[in-house]
Amino acid sequence: DQQVKQNSPSLSVQEGRISILNCDYTNSMFDYFLWYKKYPAEGPTFLISISSIKDKNEDGRFTVFLNKSAKHLSLHIVPSQPGDSAVYFCAASIAGTYKYIFGTGTRLKVLA
Amino acid sequence: NAGVTQTPKFRVLKTGQSMTLLCAQDMNHEYMYWYRQDPGMGLRLIHYSVGEGTTAKGEVPDGYNVSRLKKQNFLLGLESAAPSQTSVYFCASSPRDSRWNTQYFGPGTRLTVL
Numbered sequence: 001d002q003q004v005k006q007n008s009p010s011l012s013v014q015e016g017r018i019s020i021l022n023c024d025y026t027n028s029m030f031d032y033f034l035w036y037k038k039y040p041a042e043g044p045t046f047l048i049s050i051s052s053i054k055d056k057n058e059d060g061r062f063t064v065f066l067n068k069s070a071k072h073l074s075l076h077i078v079p080s081q082p083g084d085s086a087v088y089f090c091a092a093s094i095a096g097t098y099k100y101i102f103g104t105g106t107r108l109k110v111l112a
Numbered sequence: 113n114a115g116v117t118q119t120p121k122f123r124v125l126k127t128g129q130s131m132t133l134l135c136a137q138d139m140n141h142e143y144m145y146w147y148r149q150d151p152g153m154g155l156r157l158i159h160y161s162v163g164e165g166t167t168a169k170g171e172v173p174d175g176y177n178v179s180r181l182k183k184q185n186f187l188l189g190l191e192s193a194a195p196s197q198t199s200v201y202f203c204a205s206s207p208r209d210s211r212w213n214t215q216y217f218g219p220g221t222r223l224t225v226l
Contacts, residue, residue: 006154034214043116043202043217044155089154098143098162098206099170100215102155 003027004092006103014111019077021106023090026071030092034100035064035075038087047088048075080110114138116218118203124224125193133188133221135203142208144186145170145215146178148199155202161186162208193225 005024013019023033031052036044050057050064050073057064063076077084087107091100119134135144146158147170157170159178167178175197177189186205190197201221206213 004154009152036217041220043204043219045217046214049214091155098213099157099160100145101157101171102147104152104154 002104003030004090004101004103006088006090006106008106009104010107010109012109012111013080015082016079019075019080019084019108019110021075021077021088021090021108023073023075023103024071025073025092027092027094027101028071029094030101031095032093033064033066033073034091034093035062036089036091036102037084038089038105044089077108080108082110082112084108085110116203116205116216118201118218118221120221121219122222124226125190126226127194129193130189130191131193131223132190133201133203133223135186135188135205135218136184137186137203137205137216138184139205139207139216140183141205141216142183143206143213143215144180145204145206146176146186146188147202147204148172149202149220150199158188158201193223195225197223198225199223 034049035047038044087105090103116137145160147155161180164183203218204215206215
């Protein structure tokens with residue numbers, strides 16, 4: 001049973017426009033959520049996170065929104081740049097368990 | 113400061129052979145993890161460690177063993193490799209300085225089992 005789901009395997013966006021990546025989860029005990037970015041032949045790198053006590057966290061061009069009632073989070077990238085083309089993973093954790101459950105990833109392609 | 117390093121980067125094994133993947137981190141992190149990434153499956157946790165000398169099973173531990181004899185190293189062993197273990201393996205580490213910890217990943221090891 002996939003506890004963290006990214007239902008869109010891929011997404012294409014024009015440079016300068018907004019990219020919205022979505023993630024759904026089923027376990028209401030999750031209280032910390034992260035987004036990772038992965039380029040080919042490299043390990044994932046941390047992008048942004050949010051705890052369940054917030055509904056929004058912003059870092060430059062990246063904003064993560066959390067809707068706890070819908071068990072849904074999204075990553076907004078504004079404006080999108082060609083260098084943002086990568087696979088994006090969302091991950092969820094329960095505080096104190098030291099473990100993270102990852103989604104299957106969304107491949108973002110930003111077109112110049 | 114190298115961060116998280118993994119050895120080797122690539123390996124081809126025959127069914128039944130054994131091997132050990134090495135993960136090293138120089139950030140003095142308490143927690144270390146081994147994941148595998150397969151197409152359409154995302155990252156799945158194999159084993160993890162919350163400190164030197166301790167290990168625990170993750171989502172997909174069967175066919176793997178681990179050891180954490182030193183804080184900076186986390187070894188993943190395959191005793192008898194099977195084609196189903198063909199995957200990309202990532203090691204990660206995270207600090208124990210807050211309730212919620214960010215993981216730092218190594219570059220990965222691509223393993224093919226024939």
